[in-house]
Amino acid sequence: MQRYIFGDDHEAFRASCREFLDRHARPYVDEHLEARAIPREFWLEAGKQGLLGLEVPEEYGGAGAGDYRFNAVLAEELSKVNAALSSCVGIHADIVAPYLVDLCTDEQKQRWLPGFCSGEILTAIAMTEPSGGSDLAALKTTAVRDGDGWLINGSKTFITNGYSADLIVVAARTSPEKKAKGITLFAIEAGMSGEEGSERSGGREGRVAAAEGADDRARWTGTNGFSRGRKLDKVGQTESDTAELFFEDVRVGPEQVIGEVDRGFVSMMERLPQERLGAGVSNIAHAAQILRETVEYAKERKAFGQSIGAFQHNKFLLAELVTKIEVAQAFIDQCVEAHRRRELSATDAAKAKWWSAEVQNDVLDSCVQLHGGYGFMNEYRVARAWRDARVTKIWAGSNEIMKELIGRELGF
Template sequence: MHRTIFDKDHESLRSAVRTFTERSLAPRHEQMLKDKAIPRDIWLEAGELGILGLSVPEQYGGSGAGDFRFNQVADEELAGFSLGVGANFALHTDTVPPYLVDLGTEEQKHRWLPGIAAGELITAIAMTEPSGGSDLAALKTTAVRDGDHWLINGSKTFITNGHQGDLVVVATRTGPGEGAKGITLFVVEAGTPGFERGRKLDKVGQDEADTAELFFTDVRVTDANRLGEVGRGFASMMRLLPQERLSTAVTNVGHAARILSETIEYTKERRAFGQAIGSFQHNKFRIAELVTRLEVTQSYVDQCVLAHTRGELTAVDAAKAKWWSAETQNAVLDECVQLHGGYGYMNEYRVARAWRDARVTKIWAGSNEIMKEVIGRDLGL
């Protein structure tokens, strides 16, 4: 599909990111899968290339692009290489920096953003709790005033970049009984007494993605680490979640598009009954359906990206992009496995790993059921 939303600068970044994946990521990918983490020197190299500072203004060490299409290009290329790698970088690049840029004081921005853009400080955001799932307003991790400090107690789970994160944006309850109005955000730094990481979680897919449990026991921080106003954390999360969901949609489509392209080439080369399997009418029709569905989805996501660059993307449209792209991604990859036959079930084939990696996209960044609830409420239902 010919896409018209990018210019030569976007495509220049795409070329640089693809070279990065081929030169630096591919040779070490198997080790990343074993270690369940992306090495620190890879983060630093990504920082040198400017990949990590796309949401960071220039005065704080970022690229100052202010154009989410650059984020989109980087996300597509990284997810096309591996969804686990792409998701970890996207969380650091697309999701966390806007909290600091939008809510941080000048001192906080100068303290943290240059390191984030350089890859020296790996970031995470801790919302989800063991008993809470998608119900962010019901979180139980508390932050209680103690003189000039706050004491944070609680736990979080399924935290991307959790095990090696240097800065963690933590959603806490500062107003007991106040529901969504009693939530405040804090930045907890690695090494703070009482802040501990649990095991790296053993997931179905995305083995190279660092995902962990986090524990907070009388973690003492001051207002210098409070992000935004007391009691305004939930409102801030709701305002900034659309970019996270858009980022998720971009990675979903970029991931599925690369694997589908590779599958089409496979069906041209793999022969059965004396002919290429892609030439059988059933397979030909199925591939035509997959290509069409994915391109239609890509068109919608592209329009959402353009709306976001104009400051016009709504939470409802972001929810549509998130859930539909996840459904499309999983449907496409399931068919790609089928087209590979028995080889599609072998971990040595990219399609098998991609199929496993994709399943969580219907759950994270707000489950697809929550996305439909958001859309339904907007319709007055």
């Protein structure tokens, strides 16, 4: 079915994204998998291409696009490569960006946004904790007043880009008596040093930065008391570095507060719809790409003297899957358009997130089945996609929590 939400400018941008990924991502997916990380070189090249600052005003080095449809195009093209690439870039460019652009002071923007756009400053957001996932109001990481600043103590887990991020947006409790209304967001300048710095800034990307006169924006000495745990050993999305973060008397000054003190929970709630919509966009694009490849496989694979797609069961199944994807895509497109007009409700964003994750996982499970034994082999894209997709029912708020939010809207 033809889609109507994109214009010529969006399609030209799509072609540019595709060309970039053909040069800087697709040839290296196996290397990313082996390294369990997206190399800094990729981020620097993405910055040169102008892909990281779509929401950032031009005065800070961004594109100042002012149109969420460009974000959606980028997410779709990244998802066609693999889910991990989309999630890593999405965290930085689609999820963290609004916090820095909307809530930071001019001084903070000058300090962080140019490097954010160039790929010199990689970002993450730290909400989830070991003791709880979707219940953000119950977080236990604390920030206690210490002179004109705060001392942060606690830990975070399942943080995408957590192992490699230079700047981390951290949610901490500043006023325990206020419960959800007592949370503040802080910017932790994570820095790089020792073996970690050598591993991440060495090689060609380090030479590129040096040759181009990169400044010290992304090379802070680090924050005392902050440390990263291991790269977490996940079932899927191995390429995305996901880590635990630890804070032991980490001292931050007032210049590291993002937004207003005790307004962090509100700030997160205001920006979660975009995060959930971004997940929906990526989920459907990811599943649609693997389904297209599965249709071609079903035409070429022979059994009992004919292509496996010609068997009635398989033909009917593929017809169902294509229809399911197109119906879900139509709803996601409407949500993208609503968000562009700043009319997307939190409830509709929840619908987009949970339904797209269900469709994605159902479609990919069927694609694995259609591949037979090959569908269970890691060397096949369908197997990796199936494995990578499972987390989409969990992150950005579990599907069960999404249904709870929708149910509340119904008056229950």
